Each structure stands twice: as C-alpha cells, then as structure tokens.
Amino acid sequence: FGLSQNxxxxxxxxxxxxxxxxxxxxxxxxxxxxxRPYTGKYDNFYEKGTYHCAGCDEPxxxxxxxxxxxxxxxxxDREIKDKLVYDVDYKLGYPRTEIKCKKCGGHLGHVFNxxxxxxxxxxxxxxxxxxxxxxx
Numbered sequence: 001f002g003l004s005q006n007x008x009x010x011x012x013x014x015x016x017x018x019x020x021x022x023x024x025x026x027x028x029x030x031x032x033x034x035x036r037p038y039t040g041k042y043d044n045f046y047e048k049g050t051y052h053c054a055g056c057d058e059p060x061x062x063x064x065x066x067x068x069x070x071x072x073x074x075x076x077d078r079e080i081k082d083k084l085v086y087d088v089d090y091k092l093g094y095p096r097t098e099i100k101c102k103k104c105g106g107h108l109g110h111v112f113n114x115x116x117x118x119x120x121x122x123x124x125x126x127x128x129x130x131x132x133x134x135x136x
Contacts, residue, residue, distance in 0.1 A: 010056045010104035021055065025129040029055045029106035032089070032098070037072025040128025044068070048136040051076075054129065056104035058083060061124070063136070067116060069123050074131065076124040077115045086111070099124060106130060 012020070017030050027033035042051070051061040051074075060083050061076045069075035082102065089098040089110065097111040108130045115123035 008103060008105040012104075017055070022129075025054050028127045028129050029053075029101075029104075029108075032091070032107040034109075035073075035127045035129050040073060042074040042126075042128040042131055042133060043072060045074070045133070047133065050080075050134050050136070051126075051131045052134060053101040053104060053106055053108075054132045055101060055106035057132070058101055058103040059134075060084065060101065060108070060131070061126070069115070069125070071123070071125055073109065073125045074128055075115070076126065077119040077122055079124060084108070099126070101130075 018026055021029060024035060028035060046066065048063050050059045050063065052059050059080055061079055065076040065078050067075055067077060085100050085102045087098040087100060089096045099108045099111055100106060101108060109124065109126040112123045112125060113121060115121050
C-alpha cells in the first residue's frame with residue numbers, strides 16, 4: 001500500500017531533513033505530527049497556483065482542487081495525478097488513510113470520504129506546513 005523509506009526518489013538523513021525544514025514542518029513531514037487546526041497559513045487561502053511539497057518541491061495540488069471544508073486545515077478534493085502514495089495510519093486506534101508525497105515520502109495529512117459529492121467525494125486534509133504555494 002505504501003512505500004518503505006528507501007523506495008522514494010528523494011532520501012535524506014534525519015539530520016539533513018532537520019537542517020532543511022523548520023521545526024514544525026520537520027515534525028509534520030518526517031514524524032507525521034499534525035499542526036493545530038485553524039493555525040495553518042493555507043487554511044483560508046484561495047490564490048490561483050500550485051501547492052508543492054515543502055520537503056522536495058514536488059507539485060501536489062492545484063488551487064482549482066481546493067475548497068473550504070471548515071475542518072481547520074487546507075482541503076482538496078483530489079491531487080495532481082500520480083503525486084501521492086497512500087498508507088494506513090492507526091495512531092488514533094482506528095484506520096485512517098494517510099497521504100504522503102510520492103517523491104520524498106513526506107507525511108501530508110489524511111484522506112476522508114466526506115468531500116464534495118459533485119466532484120470526487122474525497123477530502124484531502126493537508127497540513128499547511130507540509131506545503132509551499134507557488135502563484136500561477
């Protein structure tokens with residue numbers, strides 16, 4: 001379902017990741033932490049452009065896929081094709097679908113089945129600190 005760490009195109013030591021990322025981005029991308037709801041810079045942000053992985057700069061989401069789910073994190077109804085890998089996370093005691101960057105394995109967030117019915121029905125709930133926005 002997911003990939004082991006050595007199967008990603010971008011592989012770095014923990015020390016390298018720590019030196020490249022700020023503390024919260026490191027904790028989210030490399031240790032699967034979650035930023036507090038309603039605190040991320042992209043929660044209520046709707047400029048046109050592309051959201052890239054903060055770890056490796058891979059383009060992951062288009063602004064056209066973003067919508068306000070009122071959950072406290074940036075939400076997208078789909079990803080750019082073939083840019084993510086999916087895993088199962090049991091940290092809360094039940095299975096959740098974890099999303100990771102396919103290029104570096106960085107933890108982005110989770111996918112839920114409560115998204116917009118008129119598009120995909122999916123909600124990619126993504127940590128802002130795992131993303132870098134590039135204006136169109």
